[in-house]
Amino acid sequence: MSLDRQQRLWTTTCHQQFSTIFSLLRLKNLTGQKKLFQLYQVPLYRPIKMASTSFHDPEVVKFLDKAFEIIKEESLQKGTDNKYPVVDFQQPKDLESLLDTEISSEPATHDQLLDALKKIIQYSVKTGHPHFMNQLYGGLDPYSQVGAWVTPTLNTNLHTYEVAPAFVILERYIYKKMLALVGFEHGEGLFCPGGTASNIFALHLARFNKFPDVRKNGIYGMKPLRMYTSDMAHYSLKKGALYLGLGTDNVVTINTDDRGHMITSELERCIKEDLEKGFVPMYVNATSGSTVLGSFDDLTAISEVCKTYNLWLHSDACWGGGTLLSRKHRHLMKGSHLCNSIAWNFHKFSGTPIQSSAFLLNDPSGNLMEEANSTKAEYLFQPDKYYDASYDIGDKTVQCGRSVDIVKLWMQWRGLGDSGMEAKIDLAYDKAHYLTEKLKITEGFKMVLPEFECTNISFWYIPKRLRGKVEDDGWWQEVNDVAPKLKERMMKAGTLMIQYQALSTKGYANFFRVVIVNQHVNYSDMDFVIEEFERLGHDL
Numbered sequence: 416m417s418l419d420r421q422q423r424l425w426t427t428t429c430h431q432q433f434s435t436i437f438s439l440l441r442l443k444n445l446t447g448q449k450k451l452f453q454l455y456q457v458p459l460y461r462p463i464k465m466a467s468t469s470f471h472d473p474e475v476v477k478f479l480d481k482a483f484e485i486i487k488e489e490s491l492q493k494g495t496d497n498k499y500p501v502v503d504f505q506q507p508k509d510l511e512s513l514l515d516t517e518i519s520s521e522p523a524t525h526d527q528l529l530d531a532l533k534k535i536i537q538y539s540v541k542t543g544h545p546h547f548m549n550q551l552y553g554g555l556d557p558y559s560q561v562g563a564w565v566t567p568t569l570n571t572n573l574h575t576y577e578v579a580p581a582f583v584i585l586e587r588y589i590y591k592k593m594l595a596l597v598g599f600e601h602g603e604g605l606f607c608p609g610g611t612a613s614n615i616f617a618l619h620l621a622r623f624n625k626f627p628d629v630r631k632n633g634i635y636g637m638k639p640l641r642m643y644t645s646d647m648a649h650y651s652l653k654k655g656a657l658y659l660g661l662g663t664d665n666v667v668t669i670n671t672d673d674r675g676h677m678i679t680s681e682l683e684r685c686i687k688e689d690l691e692k693g694f695v696p697m698y699v700n701a702t703s704g705s706t707v708l709g710s711f712d713d714l715t716a717i718s719e720v721c722k723t724y725n726l727w728l729h730s731d732a733c734w735g736g737g738t739l740l741s742r743k744h745r746h747l748m749k750g751s752h753l754c755n756s757i758a759w760n761f762h763k764f765s766g767t768p769i770q771s772s773a774f775l776l777n778d779p780s781g782n783l784m785e786e787a788n789s790t791k792a793e794y795l796f797q798p799d800k801y802y803d804a805s806y807d808i809g810d811k812t813v814q815c816g817r818s819v820d821i822v823k824l825w826m827q828w829r830g831l832g833d834s835g836m837e838a839k840i841d842l843a844y845d846k847a848h849y850l851t852e853k854l855k856i857t858e859g860f861k862m863v864l865p866e867f868e869c870t871n872i873s874f875w876y877i878p879k880r881l882r883g884k885v886e887d888d889g890w891w892q893e894v895n896d897v898a899p900k901l902k903e904r905m906m907k908a909g910t911l912m913i914q915y916q917a918l919s920t921k922g923y924a925n926f927f928r929v930v931i932v933n934q935h936v937n938y939s940d941m942d943f944v945i946e947e948f949e950r951l952g953h954d955l
């Protein structure tokens with residue numbers, strides 16, 4: 416028997432999955448010249464059973480079609496229709512039994528899987544629903560959905576051009592567009608696993624920029640580096656400080672004015688104080704759209720201070736970056752071109768599916784990212800590539816593989832055009848303005864600020880028994896206690912999702928924060944918010 420035939424036979428019988436028998440194994444000697452045969456007592460054949468996973472199997476195709484129908488109807492259509500609830504809330508213990516989670520040794524049938532899929536959707540929060548105003552994200556559009564679906568079907572990583580050629584080109588195109596919007600003449604972009612990751616990445620680059628030796632030596636023996644951010648900032652700078660070994664005590668909190676902006680003179684005072692104490696000021700994090708109040712720090716004024724003391728200026732525009740897409744509202748980001756870096760979450764204001772977090776670097780040298788991060792792994796970034804290796808972005812990051820987040824944003828932007836991306840922002844502002852004005856004149860609502868710079872609107876709800884009373888400490892305590900109770904009623908009714916929080920730095924009792932990002936929210940939905948608060952909360 417020829418060797419080839421022997422091998423073929425072996426392979427075929429293997430596939431036939433008979434019971435255990437013994438077989439001949441082929442061995443090749445080291446030189447490859449002579450072929451040897453040897454009898455091995457190895458059990459080669461055992462029954463292997465597995466559900467069909469072939470995309471050419473008609474049953475699998477039927478399964479895919481049905482799954483798509485369910486996703487389209489239950490998630491995309493009912494999930495964005497206010498005739499249906501925004502949430503079917505269950506306590507965790509109840510949900511454990513309501514969801515059919517059991518995985519047994521035998522494969523589930525397609526029908527069982529499809530039923531389970533329906534239940535997963537049923538008990539999930541519909542963040543594309545017009546009454547989901549709970550977080551800084553929400554809203555769905557068909558273009559970004561298709562972009563999101565295609566990514567896992569091509570299942571690749573964004574480290575080299577070799578495995579992700581089309582995605583690399585799309586990323587580079589979008590980075591250029593974003594860099595032009597923020598006003599960085601020479602710069603780079605990088606999609607990061609979230610805004611927190613982008614903010615930490617900025618801090619890492621800033622530290623390397625000031626102290627390149629840190630790459631090799633670490634921070635041992637260095638004087639404490641100081642970072643500055645406002646009392647309204649996101650907690651990610653603190654996370655960065657703890658993660659990069661800089662210490663959270665070295666994050667200096669700068670007071671804000673009564674509208675939530677960092678007070679620039681306070682920033683300068685703290686920097687001077689630190690210099691006198693022997694600290695090394697390094698980094699200022701400006702917040703461009705604060706998470707709770709939506710305030711934008713003055714980038715131009717802060718950049719003056721940064722220039723004077725040679726500090727890195729990062730704009731955390733995770734929430735407010737979307738304003739750059741609107742000619743009417745981009746003045747809020749005035750001075751963005753003066754920053755060293757910017758973090759901008761498209762999955763927030765622009766409603767791109769989570770996550771879509773762009774980090775943008777202002778870098779005239781063109782090689783900061785590479786110098787800070789490159790480790791030149793030989794198995795990925797060969798120096799003798801058959802194409803222009805500058806298209807391999809992987810070595811400039813701190814990751815190995817990177818998720819392909821670009822297609823959903825690119826499809827959305829192309830599908831809506833610049834004008835549609837702008838309209839999403841402008842519509843959100845118009846509705847937020849409508850709601851603010853209406854809340855101001857409606858009994859039972861008290862605004863946290865007289866105006867808001869972004870589309871997160873904060874207010875206290877005052878139930879009937881507390882209206883018109885003296886606003887002393889006891890009264891505020893009662894207002895504080897209303898919020899969690901009203902939230903519970905809202906969730907159990909399943910009609911509306913709006914977040915509440917306290918703001919201890921400003922001494923504010925629990926208040927509600929409506930977030931408007933979804934283009935499907937109508938003015939009538941704004942009216943509904945007010946009616947629903949009254950319906951659910953008047954007797955609290």
Ligand SMILES: *Cc1c(COP(=O)(O)O)cnc(C)c1O
Pocket residue numbers: 551608609610611612648649651702704705706731732733734760770772
């Ligand atoms: C949401 C937010 C972040 C964090 O973004 P993630 O993508 O959730 O990590 C950072 N800063 C601000 C101002 C935010 O609103």
